[in-house]
Amino acid sequence: MEVLKVAAQSNPKSVAGALAAILRESGSAELQAVGAGAVNQTVKAIAIARGFIAPNGVDIIMIPAFAEIFIDGEERTAIKFIVEPR
Secondary structure, eight states, X not given: OEEEEEOTTOOXXXXXHHHHHHHHHHSOEEEEEOSHHHXXXXXXXXXXXXXXXXXXTOOEEEXXXXXXXXXXXXXXXXXXXXXXXX
């Protein structure tokens, strides 16, 4: 499963485009976000991506979960969003 890492400075429309392309190609994706700003941008991107692929008859769902990741050798807790067709 393809993993997209989203930052607080990420452009939600750009992330949505990448997400829509991954969903069309492989059917599911995982987005990871650390911090409130990154989670906000991720949720916006998923909503935008839904609008991109809905005209093709594909409806998506989002499953949030926690993930332990390493950033600069430090363990951090991220929110991961698994996105797949309904």
